[in-house]
Amino acid sequence: MKFPINTVVSLTITLALTFIVLAGNAQVKLSGAYVLSKIDYLNGEELPDDNLLKYTYVKYTFNQNEISISGTYYENGRPFFFIINGDHLTVRSSTGAVLNTMKVLESTDNRLVLVSGSANGSLEDPWAIKYILYKEEYIQNNIPLRPDGIFSINEKDTVFKSSQKVYAKFNGESFQSYIYDLIRGRTKEVKSGELLSSFIIDKDGQPDSLKIIQGINRKFDEEYVRLFNAARYMWQPAKLNGQPVRVLMTLTLKYSSSAQTIPSYFNGQKANIAYKNQDYKTALIYYDLALEVKGDEIEHLYRRGICKQKLGNLAGACADWSRIKQLGKDEADELLSKYCK
Helix, strand or coil, X not given: CEEEECEEEECCCCCEEEEECCCCCCCCEEXXXXXXXXXXXXXCCECCCCCHHHHCCCEEEEECCEEEEECCXXXXXXXXXXXXXXXXXXXXXXXXXXXXXXXXXXXXCCEEEEEECCCCCCCCCCCCEEEEEEEHHXXXXXXXXXXXXXXEECCCCEEEECCCCCCCEECCCCHHHHHHHHHCCCCCCCCCEEEEEEEEECCCCCEXXXXXXXXXXXXXXXXXXXXXXXXXXXXXXXXXXXXXXXXXXXXXXXXXXXXXXXXXHHHHHHHHHHHHCXXXXXXXXXXXXXXXXXXXXXXXXXXXXXXXXXXXXXXXXXXXXXXXXXXXXXXXXXXXXXXXX
């Protein structure tokens, strides 16, 4: 998805973050959220389309000495520790192991530029990857509200659909992981099944109107409702133009049997290795096998589409990327706009 921020900014990652640089060698302070809106090489060259980073959505949330990393706008993601040393930002695991080091190339009130190391680890290499970030609020203000971004309108109120433009925030890693963690062990183990639910977060952050569209079994569904109600004070309301609004949210809980998961996993691994080696013919065969078992794997659909494109089957590529859109994800929006008009 692309939208104008002065010129054209390519939106692929959400990050909340307030960046303050003090004079001289003073410490950089981080808090809040920024969106990675463009990614390219330090030398200014564009990443190739088959580099999954190019259109990946990621959010970094900074809170004191923690950085949370997420691949979706409505989650905070798993937290890690970080430290600032001069113009270097180092991300560490809970055991202190260094996971990544980035260089702060630029920071202003609304814009932040970071550099991640190249294949040889250098932050100065022309092939190091450069991330251009903007404040989440700044990004949201520049995303147009689409007609399909509204769920319902009545005389008293409007309910919006959850989107990158407007969404309610859960006070934790994610509402989905919160439910997964608590429901585990409280119900009989579910080998396979899918629960799909919808609910509304109102203007004061209270959830209501829970609807289980598709359940797993009576006991599981009842436990889900109990945990949903127990989390009613763990939400922050959605805001549009600075004002709280009502927003429709959805949650899916999926469980797969080993008969589904194991073949898909190993075929996917083989496909990824071939893809990395640019052996698109072999990768396509293994992605087909993986997707026969689990047809909603976003990364597999994305990369299979790239394989088809590289092999001259653009219509097939567009079909895979359109499937990603149908699943409610935006990872392939740029490719759809670029190649599938």
